[in-house]
Amino acid sequence: MPNSVSIFTKVKRYILCRHKFSLPTYCATTSNIHIARPIDIQFLFYPAVCLLLLFSSITNTYADQQAQSAKILEGEKIINRSCIYCHQEDAIGKPGVAPSLTNKEFLSIASDEFITSTIRDGRVGTGMPPFKHLGKDKINSILAYLRSKAVLPSRAKKIEKQEKSKGNKRKGKQLFNQIWSGCHGENGNGYSAGGTGTAIGKAGFLKHASDGFIRTTIKEGRSNTRMRSFQGSAGLANLSNQEIEDIIAYLRTVPSK
Ligand code: HEC
Known part of the structure; x- marks a missing residue:
């Protein structure tokens, strides 16, 4: 009896059969060998969610990195325009003129607050002028540039x-x-x-x-x-x-x- 059924009918029955088998199985009702339905939506759900999350975290990380690079670049431009005259190229400083801002120990122990408030307020009675007019965002870009030069991990919090x-x-x-x-x-x-x-x-x-x-x-x-x-x-x-x-x-x- 199964042999008398055409291959076309078998395929049709296979597609229409609502029985769910996870492995190739003989179905007594339709007398067909059912191969597991190729892709059942429920098996797709979890991998799809995982892929989506992975993709969104990759794109978010990429967007964060892009934003961070833009900040560092802006910070570098400001340093080259406003600070280089005293703090020298790459902010390495000069004795008697201005201290190094890219020194590895300095960057490792100075807190963000120490650096940004010094830039904002300057130091009264010294050559370090206040840069309050730059605003918070630009001062943070300077900080991002200086931090990008760090070679030692920050110990500032401790x-x-x-x-x-x-x-x-x-x-x-x-x-x-x-x-x-x-x-x-x-x-x-x-x-x-x-x-x-x-x-x-x-x-x-x-x-x-x-x-x-x-x-x-x-x-x-x-x-x-x-x-x-x-x-x-x-x-x-x-x-x-x-x-x-x-x-x-x-x-x-x-x-x-
Ligand atoms: C006209 C010279 C001059 C300019 C321009 C200048 N600085 Fe300074 N800066 C100094 C001097 C001098 C000191 C040290 C002051 C002191 O004796 O305490 C200093 C100190 C600092 C310190 C503290 C460093 C430490 O070791 O404690 C930071 C941070 C700093 N400057 C950032 C900047 C930034 C950022 C800019 C540009 C936006 C800038 N400075 C522009 C002269 C300058």
């Missing part, structure tokens, strides 16, 4: 959470005068006091710099700049942790305009 210094300011003053005033100028007044280092005694720096930031800078220094480390045998001086705390405590008492 450093910002470090505890405040409990040093002795009197001892700190002695140390500061012995070791640092030669570079950062008397009272930490920086370039304007003939120093090759920045004005770390002025409010413009101190109000944005956390104790953790100052502590880490003293301990580690900044490679390829005159700011060397002040701890360890390779340091300019091998200060103890307590001495570093004393210096920070002293610095907090000097802010001058």
Whole structure:
């Protein structure tokens, strides 16, 4: 009996048969071998959703990357237009003129807030002018450009959470005068006091710099700049942790305009 059915009828029955088989199966009702319906919509549903999600995450990531690249490019243009004169090509800085902004230790320990607020407010009484007129977006583009130059992972969040210094300011003053005033100028007044280092005694720096930031800078220094480390045998001086705390405590008492 099955043999008397034409192949055409078999195909028709196969297509019309509503029975759902997942594997080639003999159907007693229609006397046909049913091959699993080639593509059942329910089997397609989950892979289709997964593919859709994957596709949308790929396109979103791509769009984010494009937006980030555009920001970095804008930041680079602003730096080349507004900052290069003092901070030099690639913002590598020049002693006595302006510090490096692309230095690897600086980028690794400086928080976004430290960098953007310094750009926004400038530093009163130093050569660093305020750039508030650029607005938040453009300042963030500068930040994106600087961050794109980072070679070390950022440690800023941890450093910002470090505890405040409990040093002795009197001892700190002695140390500061012995070791640092030669570079950062008397009272930490920086370039304007003939120093090759920045004005770390002025409010413009101190109000944005956390104790953790100052502590880490003293301990580690900044490679390829005159700011060397002040701890360890390779340091300019091998200060103890307590001495570093004393210096920070002293610095907090000097802010001058
Ligand atoms: C006229 C010179 C000049 C220009 C222009 C200038 N800066 Fe500065 N910048 C300085 C000086 C000088 C300092 C250090 C001030 C001090 O002694 O504390 C400084 C410090 C900084 C710091 C803090 C760095 C640190 O190590 O603490 C940042 C960030 C900075 N500048 C960003 C910028 C950006 C971004 C631009 C351009 C939009 C810019 N500066 C333009 C002179 C300049």
